[in-house]
Amino acid sequence: MAKTGKLAAFKLGEKNTAMVNLPAQFVTAASANSKGQRFSKLVDYANNKEKIDDNNNASVTELKNLKEQFSEEGYATRSSATTEQEPIFSRDKLHYNNHDISILRQRLDKTQDNGNNIHELAFSLRGDWLVKNNLYDPETGIIDQDKLKHVQQEVAEILINRGFVSPLGENDNDVVWFGVIHQDTDHLNMHLWFAKESKETRPEMLKQAGPHKGEQTGVIPLETIELAKRFFRNQLMTDYERQKRTDVLRSLGHLKKEIVSSSGGIFEDNRYIEQLKGIYHALPQEQKGRWQVGNSTLTATNTKMSKANHLTNQLLDDVFQNELHDEYADFKQLGRRFDEFNIEDQGVMRKGQTKLSENKDAELRKRLANKLYRYLGQIEDNELEDTEETIKKTLSRMKEHSDRVNSIKQNKSGLKRNNNQIKHSSTSHNNAPVTQPPTTEYDQTMQKNNKAMAKISRLWRQDIKADTNAERKFLRNQKKVEREQKIEELETLDDGRYRTI
Numbered sequence: 001m002a003k004t005g006k007l008a009a010f011k012l013g014e015k016n017t018a019m020v021n022l023p024a025q026f027v028t029a030a031s032a033n034s035k036g037q038r039f040s041k042l043v044d045y046a047n048n049k050e051k052i053d054d055n056n057n058a059s060v061t062e063l064k065n066l067k068e069q070f071s072e073e074g075y076a077t078r079s080s081a082t083t084e085q086e087p088i089f090s091r092d093k094l095h096y097n098n099h100d101i102s103i104l105r106q107r108l109d110k111t112q113d114n115g116n117n118i119h120e121l122a123f124s125l126r127g128d129w130l131v132k133n134n135l136y137d138p139e140t141g142i143i144d145q146d147k148l149k150h151v152q153q154e155v156a157e158i159l160i161n162r163g164f165v166s167p168l169g170e171n172d173n174d175v176v177w178f179g180v181i182h183q184d185t186d187h188l189n190m191h192l193w194f195a196k197e198s199k200e201t202r203p204e205m206l207k208q209a210g211p212h213k214g215e216q217t218g219v220i221p222l223e224t225i226e227l228a229k230r231f232f233r234n235q236l237m238t239d240y241e242r243q244k245r246t247d248v249l250r251s252l253g254h255l256k257k258e259i260v261s262s263s264g265g266i267f268e269d270n271r272y273i274e275q276l277k278g279i280y281h282a283l284p285q286e287q288k289g290r291w292q293v294g295n296s297t298l299t300a301t302n303t304k305m306s307k308a309n310h311l312t313n314q315l316l317d318d319v320f321q322n323e324l325h326d327e328y329a330d331f332k333q334l335g336r337r338f339d340e341f342n343i344e345d346q347g348v349m350r351k352g353q354t355k356l357s358e359n360k361d362a363e364l365r366k367r368l369a370n371k372l373y374r375y376l377g378q379i380e381d382n383e384l385e386d387t388e389e390t391i392k393k394t395l396s397r398m399k400e401h402s403d404r405v406n407s408i409k410q411n412k413s414g415l416k417r418n419n420n421q422i423k424h425s426s427t428s429h430n431n432a433p434v435t436q437p438p439t440t441e442y443d444q445t446m447q448k449n450n451k452a453m454a455k456i457s458r459l460w461r462q463d464i465k466a467d468t469n470a471e472r473k474f475l476r477n478q479k480k481v482e483r484e485q486k487i488e489e490l491e492t493l494d495d496g497r498y499r500t501i
Helices: 029-034 039-043 098-113 127-132 145-162 222-236 239-268 270-282 306-321 325-346 356-376 381-414 419-431 438-449 451-491
Strands: 020-027 118-125 175-182 188-196
Touching (some): 020 029, 098 175, 118 127, 118 145, 118 222, 145 175, 145 188, 145 222, 239 325, 306 325, 306 356
Antiparallel strands (some): 020 118, 118 188
């Protein structure tokens, strides 16, 4: 991002750039002490005399280093970055006056004297995203700062209470934090600073070894930062934008359920019998009854399940190309639609980061694979041997029938017969089962004698039926609870106009 030298002049029309969370950073008290820096200098109103100059227009590639912020007195509240007379806010107020700032300064210095770290987290909000969600009017330069602050208050609680092994504060008043909105860059930036006030003595919150032994731990896990970012983004979206994303996710869920429900039909199509046999024999027999894809995906290598997973993945590719083509195509399209939302909200994916569409596809395949493995685990070896024997006998009969048909054709074309013989031959040809397509007899025989596949199909359908019944029961109970709540609400009305009798 770059500083603009102006206020609320955010860049518009950007591509693949989004409302993103900048990295969290922290400074230890020992580090600040060694440089003669004080935490309280971040909010020093008295020295807030900075003017916009050439230095403010310099291009920057990342958030200004927190260590450098202390050398610029009043960095948080500088007039070149804020439009409000009292821009500092915290848990209790959206606007801190000079008295509040004085107390804040004292508390910040106390945290430093007690040897604690000060943390900073910054959010960068793209101009287009702000406009779309009614947070910024580029014509007037007006920003809904109160709404932004209210959401930041909730985000602060997430980071403070869930960003460490234990909550950062030992009670509700043991953490000092403040925030501010800066407007002097091409993206709107919201900064959040926080620190524990009392001296840290809890072992789990202190480093137990290394050069910094005894100092407060400082790194906030990435998953906590991502959680805070998702919450922040979701709270700031308009109902319309939020509903668009909800609708796509709901449709993905419905399609996934439909695909799983319909997938049992693959056992009624004999084209997959050989593949299913291959999967069964590729499974590690010593682990029978415990076959699972596990924490990996079907494409992972170098595991005991890799060969079976690979064959299962090929089977699913074929099923999605044939029987479930339309449903799977819609499923993939919806996943890509949500990928577009994510780019709009979060920017281009980082290298190595998987897309939601890829995750949803992997989840679907893993669920179907685990379902198949569970049922294959209930198949006995002799049932599969019966299937192989049935296939061999059927193919043998098909070959005999085919040879007989070819012999009749050769005799008919090479010999002269009388009309009765020709008529008899014609009648026999029309009525004899040997003239039916060999694949029809093969299919009918397999459907009748294929015990293993029939068993899997039966188990699959029973499972789907049980899932459906459980869901229906849940929805009925949900409606019953909602109905009882409404009745209870009516019964508690005591205004003389509405009362149940």
